[in-house]
Amino acid sequence: MRPRPPPSRTSDQPPGARPADPHPVLVSRASDPPVIVEMNASVEAIEGSHVSLLCGADSNPLPLLTWMRDGTVLREAVSESLFLDLEEVTPAEDGVYACLAENAYGQDNRTVGLSVMYAPRKPMVNGTMVAVEGETVSILCSTQSNPDPILTIFKEKQILATVIYESELQLELPAVTPEDDGEYWCVAENQYGQRATTFNLSVEFAPLILLESHCAAARDTVQCLCVVKSNPEPSVAFELPSRNVTVNETEREFVYSERSGLLLTSILTLRGQAQAPPRVICTAHNLYGTKSLELPFQGAHRLMWAKIGPVGAVVAFAILIAIVCYITQTRRKKNVTESPSFSAGDNPPVLFSSDFRISGAPEKYESERRLGSERRLLGLRGEPPELDLSYSHSDLGKRPTKDSYTLTEELAEYAEIRVK
Structure with missing residues (x-):
């Protein structure tokens, strides 16, 4: 029996190398469960704005990604990542959202919180609106907002009650009076807006004239x-x-x-x-x-x-x-x-008064003149003293003098005396 000759080498095969396998074997990646590697942090959005939430996972094979809220499926797909788009968010969409990634080898999940910020809603008012004088009145004002508002109750621009970062405010009026009757305002405000509600309190009472x-x-x-x-x-x-x-x-x-x-x-x-x-x-x-x-x-x-x-x-x-x-x-x-006007003459006019003395006149004339003045003051009638003058002319006038008590007028006499 003749021996089989060794196999021949090809020119491109180096010495000592193994011949190529005509049927190669492919090596695949090991299978593994999904792991969520990308997710939004907590999100704050203003009412009416657009919000997009992202969830990404790594696994083999590709995972099934699902967005859920309160057990309700919102969106799902077999993919490495999945977006959840919310158009014009409202306070009703505020809450916690969950992303679930799963395949045949396992699953993973994570959550993200969405907070929708909005201005206060119109306050609600309830309580006693009609009371009899002397009764106690209790009124509750409440609203909704995010964040919580500042609540204030006014009457004629006067603050009656207020509370900070609370959704309710209680107003107590013990022993109401007629002055408590009138219009009131409940105002709620935060950084996104303000709303107010008016209400009337009617106090009944007996007549006042x-x-x-x-x-x-x-x-x-x-x-x-x-x-x-x-x-x-x-x-x-x-x-x-x-x-x-x-x-x-x-x-x-x-x-x-x-x-x-x-x-x-x-x-x-x-x-x-x-x-x-x-x-x-x-x-x-x-x-x-x-x-x-x-x-x-x-x-x-x-x-x-x-x-x-x-x-x-x-x-x-x-x-x-x-x-x-x-x-x-x-x-x-x-x-x-x-x-008064006086006629022109050689001699100047001289006014006669109680202090007038005639130069060279006897002393008796002076005493008689004084006596006559005293009689006039006492209301007595007497003959006026005679002056031994060669020429005398009197021009009598009236000078009114007012008495501050009786408002009567007295007459004062004037005499013009000319001496030759």
Whole structure:
């Protein structure tokens, strides 16, 4: 038996090398479960904005990726990564989202939180809106927002209660009064906006007759004004005890009434009242009580004009004009007498007064002159002293002097003396 010859070598095969295998074997990657390697951190978004959440995993074979929220599947696909797009997010989409990656060899999951920020919603108000004077009132104001708001309750720009970063605010009003009646505001605000709600508190109470109530006269008419504050609206009547007459607001011919808020104004008109007006009593009544007040009379000067009537007013006006004219003429005369004109002469005029002495005159004339002055002051009548002058001329004038107590005018005498 002949031996088999060794196999021949090819020219491109190095010495000692193994021949190539005509059927090569491929080496594959080992199979492994998925691991989530990419995920959003917690996300904050403003209401109405766009949000995109990403989840990526590494595994062999490729995993099945699923986005879920509260057990509900939102999106899934076999892929290395998967996006979840949320258009115009709302507060309803606020919450926790989960990403699940799985294949035949295992699974992995992670979560991400989405916080939707928004301005406060319109506050809700509930509680007691109608109360009787003296009762306690409790009102609750609440809202929703992210983040929590600052809540404040106002009345006529005055802060009554406030709370920071809370969604509810309680207002307590112990023993309410009529002043607590009115409009209130509940305001909620954060960095994204502000909203407010108004509400009214109605306090019911017995009538109060205000101090501006009174009667007044105008010519031959007397009007009586009665202003009443109450809730609910009262019935008002005017009583004239001296005439045994009662007039209520239903008699439109005599009484006019007008309501403004808690105030009711009633006006009683009495015609032909030239004499002093009668006593008038205003009475207001509602289901919580009754209040009465005798109305004071104001404006006595107007009553005087009402008594004298139009003709008397014209006469009084004419008298007033006459008095003014008389005073004016008197002042003009006074100005003339205070500045008298003297005729020109060789000798200058000399004014005679109580301090005047004639040079060289006997002493007795001086004593007699003083005695005459004293008699005039005492109201006595006496003969004036005679002066031994060769020439004398007197020009008497009147000089008014006013007495601050009696307002009368006294006459002062002037004498012009010329000596030859």
